[in-house]
Each structure stands twice: as structure tokens, then as C-alpha cells.
Amino acid sequence: MSHLPFLEESGAFAVDRPETISYLYFPLASDTDMKSAVTPTFGGDAKLDQETFLLEPVSAENLHDNRASRNFWLRCGGEIWSCTGVSAAQEAQRFTPDQEDSRLQAGLMWQTVERTARPLGITARVTLFCPLSDNLEIMLVTVRNTGARPLTATPFAAVPLYGRSADNIRDHRNVTSLLHRIRCTGHGVVVQPTMSFDERGHRPNHTQYYVLGAGPDGQAPVGFYPTVESFLGEGGTYLRPRAVAEDCPGVPAGSTAAGREAMGAFRFPELTLAPGAEVTYTVLLGVARTPEELDRVWQRYGSAEQARAALAETRAAWQRRVNVSFHTGDAAFDHLMRWVCFQPFLRRLFGCSFLPHHDYGRGGRGWRDLWQDCLSLLLMDPGGVGRMIEQNFGGVRIDGTNATIIGAGDGNFIADRNGIARVWMDHALWPQMTTRLYIDQTGDVEILDRQAPYFKDAQALRGTALDPDYRPEQGGWQRDAAGQVYSGTVLEHLLIEQLAAFYEVGDHNMYRLRGADWNDALDMAAEHGESVAFTCAYAGNLRELAGMIRLLGRRTGARTAPVLAELAVLLDTDPARWDDAAAKRQLLARYAEQCRHTVSGQRIELPLDELANALDSRADWLMDWLRRHAWIDGPAAGEGWYNSYYDDHGRAVEGVFPTGVRMMLTGQVFAIMGGVATDEQIRRITASADHYLYRPEAGGYRLNTDFHELKFDLGRMFGFAYGEKENGAVFSHMAVMYANALYRRGFAHAGWKALKALADTALDFDTSRIYPGIPEYFRADGRGMYHYLTGAASWYMMTMITQVFGVRGQEGDLLLAPALLAEQFDADGSAELALTFAGRPLCVRYENPALLDVGQYRLAAASLDGAPLPVDGGVSVRISRAVLDALDADTTHRITVTLRAAQ
Numbered sequence: 001m002s003h004l005p006f007l008e009e010s011g012a013f014a015v016d017r018p019e020t021i022s023y024l025y026f027p028l029a030s031d032t033d034m035k036s037a038v039t040p041t042f043g044g045d046a047k048l049d050q051e052t053f054l055l056e057p058v059s060a061e062n063l064h065d066n067r068a069s070r071n072f073w074l075r076c077g078g079e080i081w082s083c084t085g086v087s088a089a090q091e092a093q094r095f096t097p098d099q100e101d102s103r104l105q106a107g108l109m110w111q112t113v114e115r116t117a118r119p120l121g122i123t124a125r126v127t128l129f130c131p132l133s134d135n136l137e138i139m140l141v142t143v144r145n146t147g148a149r150p151l152t153a154t155p156f157a158a159v160p161l162y163g164r165s166a167d168n169i170r171d172h173r174n175v176t177s178l179l180h181r182i183r184c185t186g187h188g189v190v191v192q193p194t195m196s197f198d199e200r201g202h203r204p205n206h207t208q209y210y211v212l213g214a215g216p217d218g219q220a221p222v223g224f225y226p227t228v229e230s231f232l233g234e235g236g237t238y239l240r241p242r243a244v245a246e247d248c249p250g251v252p253a254g255s256t257a258a259g260r261e262a263m264g265a266f267r268f269p270e271l272t273l274a275p276g277a278e279v280t281y282t283v284l285l286g287v288a289r290t291p292e293e294l295d296r297v298w299q300r301y302g303s304a305e306q307a308r309a310a311l312a313e314t315r316a317a318w319q320r321r322v323n324v325s326f327h328t329g330d331a332a333f334d335h336l337m338r339w340v341c342f343q344p345f346l347r348r349l350f351g352c353s354f355l356p357h358h359d360y361g362r363g364g365r366g367w368r369d370l371w372q373d374c375l376s377l378l379l380m381d382p383g384g385v386g387r388m389i390e391q392n393f394g395g396v397r398i399d400g401t402n403a404t405i406i407g408a409g410d411g412n413f414i415a416d417r418n419g420i421a422r423v424w425m426d427h428a429l430w431p432q433m434t435t436r437l438y439i440d441q442t443g444d445v446e447i448l449d450r451q452a453p454y455f456k457d458a459q460a461l462r463g464t465a466l467d468p469d470y471r472p473e474q475g476g477w478q479r480d481a482a483g484q485v486y487s488g489t490v491l492e493h494l495l496i497e498q499l500a501a502f503y504e505v506g507d508h509n510m511y512r513l514r515g516a517d518w519n520d521a522l523d524m525a526a527e528h529g530e531s532v533a534f535t536c537a538y539a540g541n542l543r544e545l546a547g548m549i550r551l552l553g554r555r556t557g558a559r560t561a562p563v564l565a566e567l568a569v570l571l572d573t574d575p576a577r578w579d580d581a582a583a584k585r586q587l588l589a590r591y592a593e594q595c596r597h598t599v600s601g602q603r604i605e606l607p608l609d610e611l612a613n614a615l616d617s618r619a620d621w622l623m624d625w626l627r628r629h630a631w632i633d634g635p636a637a638g639e640g641w642y643n644s645y646y647d648d649h650g651r652a653v654e655g656v657f658p659t660g661v662r663m664m665l666t667g668q669v670f671a672i673m674g675g676v677a678t679d680e681q682i683r684r685i686t687a688s689a690d691h692y693l694y695r696p697e698a699g700g701y702r703l704n705t706d707f708h709e710l711k712f713d714l715g716r717m718f719g720f721a722y723g724e725k726e727n728g729a730v731f732s733h734m735a736v737m738y739a740n741a742l743y744r745r746g747f748a749h750a751g752w753k754a755l756k757a758l759a760d761t762a763l764d765f766d767t768s769r770i771y772p773g774i775p776e777y778f779r780a781d782g783r784g785m786y787h788y789l790t791g792a793a794s795w796y797m798m799t800m801i802t803q804v805f806g807v808r809g810q811e812g813d814l815l816l817a818p819a820l821l822a823e824q825f826d827a828d829g830s831a832e833l834a835l836t837f838a839g840r841p842l843c844v845r846y847e848n849p850a851l852l853d854v855g856q857y858r859l860a861a862a863s864l865d866g867a868p869l870p871v872d873g874g875v876s877v878r879i880s881r882a883v884l885d886a887l888d889a890d891t892t893h894r895i896t897v898t899l900r901a902a903q
Contacts, residue, residue: 003332003763004772010319011338012107013772015040019085019094019102021769023060025356026111027788028137029349030130034286036137037355038111038128039063040104042070042084046137046285047166047354050362051196054209054287056162057169060356066238070285072141073156073244074122080244081117083124083141088239106771108318108342110311121147131310132317134297136286138307143271144278151273155215156244157283160228161262163191163209165198166362172197179205182257184224184266187298188212188284191226191262208294211264212284214302221266223250228261243267280304321345323380323841326800327832328824332763337800339772343793344376350789357776357786365406367395368518369791371430376794378434378441379801379835386447389438393431393452393493398478398486398564398595399462400500402427403455413455413476422515423463425504426534428497432541435490436548437798441837443812443881445555448491448548454478461592462504463514469597480601491549492563495611498545499570501538502618503588506530507650509581509625511538518734519666519703521717521726525648529714532630533644533667539626540674542619546612551811553608560605566594568604571614578621626676635661639691640684642667642677648713659708663692665701665734673741686742686750697767698723699730699778700757701738723780730778732758732792740795743803748819748854755799758792805833806876807844814838814884816862816897817876818846822853834892838884841892848899860900865893874902 004013018024018040025044028036037044037058043066047053056068072083082090085102093099102115110129116122127140145151168176179193190210196203213221225231225243230251233242242248243265250267264285271279282304288294301307322345326337351365352358365373370392377385395403395413401423403413439445456478460467480486488496506512506528513529516522522529552558569591577583626642634640635656644667645653654662668685671677677685693702706728711718717726725731735754742751762768762775767782774792775784802808804824806817814837825831829848836842848857858874869877877897887893 002766004765006332006335007105009325010107011335011342011772012105013335015104015765015771017097017102018104018113023063023769024771025063026106026771027346027350027355028109028111028128028130029346030135031132032135034130034135034137035350035354036130038070040102040113041066041086042113042126042128042139043068043086044356048135048287050167050353051165052207052287053162053164053166054285056160057166058356063356068160068162069238070128070137070139070283071158071238072124072126072139072281072283073158073241074124074143074153075156075244075247076120076122076151076153079120080240081120081122083115083126083143084113085115086239088237091239107315108322109314116146121145121149121151122153127311129311129314131301132314134286134300135288136284136297136301138301138310139283139285140304140307140311141281141283142278143273143281145273145275148275150275152270153273154247154270155268155281156265157211157213157221157268157281158225158231158241158244158263158265159211159283159285160238161189161191161209161211161264163193163262165196168197177261178259180258180260180262182226182260182262184226184251184253184255185212186253187214187220187302188266189224189226189262189264190294206289208288208291209262210284210286210288210294212298212302213266213268214282214304215268216279216281216304218303219268220253222269223248223267224253224255225250225263225265226255226257228263230257231263231265282307318342321381323834323836324797324801325834327826327830329826329831330824333759336759336763336772337797340774340793341376341380341797343773343788343790344373344380344797346788347791347793348373352789355787355789358789367402367404367406367427368424368430370395370406371434372791372794374434375437375798378437379798382438382441385438386442386444389435389447390450390452390490393490394477395455396431396452396493396497397456397459398454398496398599399460399592400428400497401459401462403457421459421463424516424520425501425511425514425531426517426537428501429534429537429541431497432494432545435494436544437809439548439551440811441809443809445548445552445811448489448494448552449556450490451487452490452493453485453487454493460596461589462500467597479598481598482601484601486599486601488564489562491552491561492567494545495563496567496570498538498541498615499567500588500591502542502622503570503584505581505584506646507581508629508646509579509584510630510646511535513645516715519715519717519726521720522645522715524712524715525645528646528648528650530646531644532626532642532646533664533670535622536626536642536667536674536676537670538674539619539622539676540670542615542622543675546615546619549608549612549615558608560607561611562603562605565600565602565604566591569594571606573614575617575621578618623676626671627678630667630671631681634684634688636691638684639688640681641688642671642685645714647711653714660705661692662705662707663688664704665689665693665738666703669734669738669741672745673737679745682742682745682747686747689738694757695730696757696760698780698782699732699735699761700754701730701735702728703731703734704728721780725777725779725785729780729785730758730761732774732777732790733795736774736792736795736799740799740803743799743819748804748821751799751803751819752821752824755796755804758796801833801835805831805844805846807833807835807837809837810878812881814879815876816844816859816879816895818897818899819854820846820848822848822851825851838881839889840884840887842895843892844895844897846897846899850901852899852901856902857899858902859897861898863896869895
């Protein structure tokens with residue numbers, strides 16, 4: 001396996017000659033709105049949102065098109081050379097390293113590429129980053145004479161300015177260029193379109209897009225090329241612009257242009273460098289909402305010294321934020337985990353729409369993303385997550401469905417994407433999962449008593465009908481009969497979500513698939529499809545919610561909880577009726593019809609113990625039903641698994657078919673995680689998964705076997721080539737959840753097999769062809785796809801922390817219950833995890849001098865800052881919240897646990 005060389009503990013890495021690898025790009029972002037993607041040749045794009053693209057939008061398939069590259073040229077006599085490697089001559093010589101060499105280095109939110117032209121005796125080092133607090137990129141270009149004679153050259157900065165909405169890439173592209181008003185300032189080019197073009201209603205525009213630059217000692221440009229035409233020249237190209245090739249003087253500062261594609265291009269005075277000498281140029285490219293913002297940016301970053309200071313601040317800030325680190329017996333894996341822990345930050349910043357492989361959507365995050373991203377925040381930066389969770393519950397409708405798109409800021413909800421009203425049947429699962437982790441990590445069970453409103457729009461009856469009385473002017477919140485916004489407790493929201501889902505079943509008495517579940521590509525079985533996989537997950541949720549309710553009673557002394565009066569319909573107490581799928585649907589319809597437009601606003605008090613018992617009884621019934629109706633005996637001894645779905649003809653999807661075995665990973669994950677699968681069944685499931693789904697050369701466990709059928713009665717995924725995306729790729733998210741489920745149930749070896757396969761493939765650069773991190777999936781040949789923005793990173797980090805290292809919250813206390821394998825300790829028998837818990841920096845060290853495997857060791861002794869801690873039966877250590885709260889918040893505290901052979 002050939003992995004990228006890591007340079008330091010921060011996770012920075014290097015790639016030699018990265019331009020020879022296709023599809024590479026790196027994410028950069030600010031704390032404000034700037035979101036960028038940059039290739040090794042400084043292509044990619046930059047934007048604030050869907051309407052505000054600084055550089056032309058790109059997808060993965062046109063990353064190789066260097067049209068929109070950030071470029072910096074040197075004209076040396078009659079030759080021209082690009083410091084970023086983007087010229088016709090350099091592209092022609094790309095695979096001849098004797099002519100030119102390059103090396104990329106990158107770390108959290110910065111990229112540097114050093115490029116050497118041997119015949120010219122020039123080395124250029126180009127660094128790109130986004131400073132924390134402003135909407136711009138900074139490009140630092142250092143040119144060094146590596147030859148034996150003085151070097152004379154003329155530098156040119158060149159960045160095409162797109163300056164409009166991504167919608168205009170094909171819609172009114174030329175018309176919107178007519179809106180451009182371009183001016184050359186003393187240090188660069190600024191374009192301000194006259195209006196935001198929108199046929200629904202054009203709006204005056206005040207946003208400015210700019211490229212500014214300075215040479216050594218604040219040296220200003222001496223000539224400008226404010227339009228694409230003036231820079232390229234007639235017949236010129238971005239790979240050989242005539243302005244550079246023919247040494248055109250450009251126009252002076254103060255010049256203007258209008259109605260053309262804008263170009264942030266200018267030239268600096270000719271320079272002469274002695275052998276070994278170097279000089280640095282600073283280029284700022286960004287978006288300003290006001291003239292004052294533009295002036296402030298220049299004053300703050302307009303010199304190389306200021307830019308370097310901002311770079312140092314940016315690098316340090318991101319190192320502090322990624323405050324989780326691992327030390328195991330595999331240093332490359334530890335570095336990889338640095339990037340995995342960084343990925344959730346990227347997902348919060350970029351959503352699902354703003355990196356090249358995520359070329360869908362128009363901004364915002366989905367409902368599932370919102371809740372799963374909170375998982376990682378709870379492990380790294382829990383401050384404010386409680387309030388975020390409360391606000392997120394405002395996206396739940398009174399019928400238990402929810403808004404599906406989250407706008408800017410917390411608590412801003414949109415009904416659906418592209419005007420398509422759909423219900424994803426898994427959506428009620430994630431809020432509870434996140435809330436439970438929040439309670440365990442913080443001890444704040446009182447969050448269940450806090451109030452949140454309900455989302456309201458025209459959709460009614462769980463997305464099957466419209467509310468004829470709803471008017472948009474009534475606002476986006478559910479109202480009661482008196483016209484007041486109705487709010488209920490977080491617990492009430494959870495109850496409505498879980499109970500409504502319990503009654504929305506298909507003919508096999510499994511939860512209906514509706515628009516899809518977690519696998520969005522299962523979208524063609526809305527009438528009769530059922531998701532057995534997530535029925536298993538909801539069974540576990542019911543059991544878990546019962547436990548949360550009992551904890552609330554113990555902690556607060558409360559005996560009852562107020563709930564909406566209409567909810568009583570869903571608390572039917574006769575289990576005999578649960579066998580009747582039609583009767584369950586009728587009961588749900590009664591409830592949903594009562595809440596179609598308004599609710600009564602009346603509340604009833606329900607005893608907590610009765611509520612918990614009601615949920616437990618439903619979980620018991622559901623688990624028994626699943627075990628009796630969904631288990632499949634495999635074709636070989638010791639094999640078996642759970643059917644995951646019924647298609648739109650009501651047929652079981654998995655089993656042994658004439659075309660071969662059909663098995664899907666999803667049903668196994670949630671049968672194990674939800675507590676449905678018995679230990680013996682888990683052993684048979686893992687044997688089957690190893691036989692039919694495991695492909696280590698492609699990342700590990702595939703999502704499904706090849707069905708050899710299009711299956712228009714289940715989902716679009718079967719139209720994809722097998723081994724790609726949802727149809728049989730190694731889909732990292734589900735593979736990690738499989739590992740997580742196995743660890744939770746005590747099958748650590750099987751769980752680590754899934755995690756390690758993903759990590760090994762990601763680190764094997766010759767196979768994955770991606771920078772460090774976990775991609776959304778590995779395609780059939782092992783190449784990582786849709787990098788960075790995947791919930792798999794949150795789950796991978798959470799699994800490593802809470803299950804592998806066993807460092808997790810339990811009702812606010814800290815529990816240590818490791819499941820580390822012998823191979824995960826270093827040569828001295830040590831493994832360490834640094835993290836923050838209860839606001840205290842901790843370093844948890846496990847000492848295993850005999851290098852025992854999980855199952856062979858027990859916890860023999862433990863200490864906190866040298867003071868002994870009690871060990872519970874050799875299985876775990878629990879440190880109370882009170883002990884943690886008494887620790888100094890500014891000091892790293894060491895917890896040491898010694899492992900010895902089990903008796």
C-alpha cells in the first residue's frame with residue numbers, strides 16, 4: 001500500500017507531481033461565507049452561496065478545464081511560464097519531470113504547491129487559503145531564482161471573474177455579462193454587476209467581486225486587463241494569453257469597462273533576481289458587500305507580511321478546533337483520523353452543494369445532515385449544541401414528518417427541494433439518536449422538557465394530501481384553534497415522530513418506505529414498498545426513548561409529562577390490534593386528520609412510567625415480529641441475514657434468487673444496531689456479509705450484491721452501473737454504521753474489519769486517488785468519490801471515540817470501556833486519545849504491556865492525574881460529572897488505564 005507522506009502531527013501531507021492525478025481538489029473556507037475548492041493547478045471555484053460565485057462554478061467533470069484557474073504568469077524574455085502549471089507548454093510537458101517538477105503540501109484549510117522549471121532556473125511557491133473572518137482567498141506567490149545567472153521576468157496575475165449566480169452558467173450567460181461594470185483601481189480589478197438577474201424580479205446589486213495585488217514593499221501593478229477579451233486577445237486562450245505572450249502593456253489604473261466578461265488580470269513592473277534571491281507577491285480575490293468592506297480587506301491583508309500573519313492565524317485556529325487526536329500503533333491511520341475529524345466542519349460549511357463532486361442542490365443542508373452533523377459537534381465542540389437541537393425540532397410537523405431542507409442559520413426550514421413534496425421514512429430516527437447522545441455527553445436530560453414549535457406548510461396527512469385552509473401568509477409554524485403558535489416539549493416532538501411512524505405500515509406490517517429511507521436512491525416504491533431495515537432501527541428507537549423517559553423521571557422527580565391531547569389516539573394500548581396493518585393505518589389517519597390544519601392546543605398529563613412501558617411494549621412486539629417475518633436462512637451452513645426491503649409489488653427483495661444471492665448491508669446494520677438480531681444471528685450475518693459483500697480491494701463491505709435487474713419497482717439505484725454509488729459500491733456511511741453496530745453488540749473484531757478496510761483503501765493513494773479522509777463511497781475500482789462531505793466521517797469519528805476507545809458519555813458522566821484490538825496499540829503497548837469532555841481537555845491512555853487482544857484483557861487499574869479511580873468489575877471506569885466539573889478547564893488532564901489479562 002502506498003500512502004501519501006504525512007509531514008507533521010497536524011496531519012499536513014504532501015503529493016509529488018499532483019497535476020498528474022485527475023479529480024483532485026482541496027476545500028478552503030472562512031468562518032463567514034467564503035467556500036472554495038482548489039485543484040493542484042489552482043483551478044476550482046469560489047463562492048458565498050448559490051447566487052454569489054466569485055469564480056465560475058465547476059463540477060468534478062470540468063476540473064481539468066483550466067479556464068477558471070487562478071494563475072500567476074512570468075514572462076522571461078520570449079518565454080512564458082505559469083507558476084501554477086497552467087500553460088500550453090507545461091501541459092504538453094506534464095509527464096516529463098526532467099523539465100518541470102512539482103510538490104503539493106496541504107493542511108487544514110491551506111494548500112501550497114512548489115513548482116520548479118529547470119530550464120528556466122525558476123522555483124515558484126504558491127499558497128492559497130481563506131482567512132477566518134472575511135470573504136476572500138489570499139494567494140501568496142514567492143518566486144525564487146534557482147539558476148546560476150540573474151533572472152529577469154515580468155509577473156502577471158490573472159483570475160477570471162465570474163461574478164453572478166450559478167444559475168447563469170447556461171441560463172442568460174451572455175446577458176448577465178452585459179450587467180458588468182468593471183473598474184481598475186490602483187491595485188486591481190473590481191466588477192460590480194448593476195443588478196441581480198432574476199426573471200421573477202430583478203434586484204439592484206451592491207456586491208463587488210475583485211482581484212487585488214501587491215508586489216514587494218507594496219508595489220502596485222502597472223497595467224491592467226479588465227476583460228477576458230483584453231487579456232486573451234483575439235484568438236488567444238487561457239493557456240496562452242496574448243497579453244502575456246506578446247507583453248501587451250494593458251490599460252492604466254482608473255480605466256473602466258462594461259458589458260463584458262470580467263478578468264482580474266494585471267502586470268507588475270519587471271523584476272531582476274540574483275541567483276538564490278526571491279520575491280513575494282500577494283493576490284487577494286474575494287467578494288465585498290460594501291465599498292467599506294473592500295477597503296477594509298485591502299488594509300487588513302494587502303501586504304505579504306499581513307497575509308503571512310493571517311495564514312499563521314488560520315492554520316492555528318483550525319488546529320485548535322479539530323481538538324481530537326489519536327495515537328495507535330499505526331501512525332498513518334492516526335494522521336488519517338485528523339482529517340476524518342475535520343470533515344464534519346467542512347460539511348457544516350459547505351452543505352451538500354458546494355464542492356465539485358457535490359454538484360447537486362442549491363445550497364442548504366438536508367434534514368438527515370442536520371442531525372448527524374450534531375453528532376460530531378457533541379464530541380468536539382458541544383457548546384451551544386443543546387440550543388441548536390431545540391431549534392432543529394422546530395422543523396418537525398405535527399403529523400411527525402418534517403421539513404426537508406434547512407436554510408441559512410438555525411431554525412430556518414424549507415418544505416422540500418425543487419418543489420417536490422416527499423417524505424423520507426427514516427427522518428424521525430436521527431433527531432432522537434442525536435438527542436440521546438447529547439444527554440449522554442452533557443447530562444442535560446431536562447432538554448426533554450424544553451419547548452419547540454412545529455413546522456407548518458400546505459402538506460398534510462404525512463405528505464399524502466394538502467391542507468386546503470393553509471395560506472402562506474399564516475407563516476411557517478403550526479397554530480392552535482385560537483390562532484396562536486403551538487409549542488410542545490422536545491419529548492412531545494419525539495413521541496409524535498416515533499408513534500406516528502409505528503402506525504404507518506405496509507401490507508407486511510413493516511414501516512412504509514414512502515419517498516425513500518436513508519438510501520435516497522430507493523425512490524420508486526412509494527405505494528407498497530416497506531423498509532424492513534429502518535423498521536429495525538425504529539424498534540431500537542422505541543426502546544431507547546423509553547429509557548430516556550425513565551431517566552427524566554429519576555433526574556427531575558417528575559411523574560407525568562404534558563402532551564398534546566390529540567396524541568392519545570396514538571397511545572392505543574391493545575397489542576392485539578398491532579398485528580392488523582390496516583387497523584394501524586386507520587388509527588394514524590384519525591390522528592393526522594385531527595391535526596390537518598390546526599390543533600386544539602389542549603394538553604393531557606401522562607404518567608412517565610406508563611409512557612415508557614407503552615414504548616417498551618411496542619419495541620417488544622416489533623422485535624418479535626421482525627424476527628419471525630424478516631429473517632432469511634442463507635444457502636450455506638452458518639449463513640443468514642435479514643431482508644431489508646419489500647418492493648412496490650410487495651415482494652421481499654433479498655434471498656436466494658435464480659440470478660444469485662441478493663443481500664443488502666442496510667438491513668443487517670439496523671437489525672444489529674436496533675437490538676433485533678440475536679448474538680447467534682449476528683454471527684451468521686457477519687459470515688454472510690464476509691462471503692457476499694466484502695471486497696477489501698474496493699474498500700470493504702459493499703452496499704448490496706448484484707441483483708442483475710433494473711428493479712423499477714424499488715429505486716433508481718439499480719439503473720446505476722453495479723459497483724457505483726448506491727448500487728453495490730462500498731458506501732462509507734453504511735459500512736461505518738455496520739462497524740458501529742457490531743461494536744455496540746460486542747463484536748469488536750468484525751467491527752474493526754469494516755473500519756480498517758475503509759481506512760486502508762483511503763490511505764492507499766494508488767487506489768483511492770484522494771487526499772486523506774473518508775469519501776462518500778469507493779467505486780468498483782476503489783477510487784474515492786464525493787470526497788469530504790459525507791456523514792460517514794461523523795460516524796467514523798464517533799465509533800473510534802465511543803466504541804473502539806470506549807470513551808463516551810453516560811448520562812453526563814464519563815465512561816471508559818475500551819474495545820481496542822492488540823494491533824491498535826503501539827510497540828510499547830500504549831494507545832491514546834486526546835479530546836475534550838465536559839469542557840475539560842483530557843488525554844486518555846490505555847497501557848497494555850502484554851499486547852493482549854480485546855476479550856483477553858480486563859481493566860486492572862485507573863487513575864486521573866495520578867489519583868486512583870474505581871474500576872467497575874474490570875469492565876469499565878466511570879467518572880462522575882461532579883469530579884470532571886471540579887477539574888481545571890485550562891489544563892490537560894491525564895487518565896491512565898492499565899489493562900491486564902482477564903482471570
